[in-house]
Amino acid sequence: MPIVELTSDDALLVENYGLHWLEMGIGTDDxxxxxxxxxxxxxVDARKHAGLxxxxxxxxxxxxxxxxxxxxxxAFPAFRKGDAARIGYVWGVYVRPEHRGIGVxxxxxxxxxxxxxxxGCGRVLLHAGERSASLYGRMGFMPTEEYSAAL
Structure with missing residues (x-):
């Protein structure tokens, strides 16, 4: 199964991004x-400024x-010896339901x-829903103690 880098098909990315949130239960009212x-x-901005x-x-x-x-x-200057100079973020992972569970x-x-x-990233972060947490665990991701608050 080929994995190809997309350089211009934002319509597909946006469509799948929306499906991802709708399948997680975010209603159209929200x-x-x-x-x-x-x-x-x-x-467009992340391609230009963040190496998307x-x-x-x-x-x-x-x-x-x-x-x-x-x-x-x-978010803060590197201090510890093991702190990564650059940190990557994975997001918008979406697989059509009929193709899940086969490694896509x-x-x-x-x-x-x-x-x-x-x-040049030495660490990667992502946020995982319940459905995909076990996949990320098998890939070496570990839960972190992150806290957030609405402002």
């Missing part, structure tokens, strides 16, 4: 009216999944991780 335009803007790369999996020539990754600005998601995330490593 969805921004301009989310598609915001996603397009984000992709996106990947697509194909089966029989048809797209069945996508994933994105980019380099995060450091793992191949997409691996493509992102390889891209980030070549880009």
């Amino acid at each position: 969805t921004r009216a301009d989310w598609r335009a915001e996603a397009h803007r984000f992709l 790369a996106s990947f697509m999996a194909k089966v029989d020539g048809e797209p069945v999944g996508t994933a994105c990754c980019h380099i995060l600005p450091r 998601g793992a191949m997409l995330v691996s493509a992102c991780m390889s891209h980030l490593k070549v880009s």
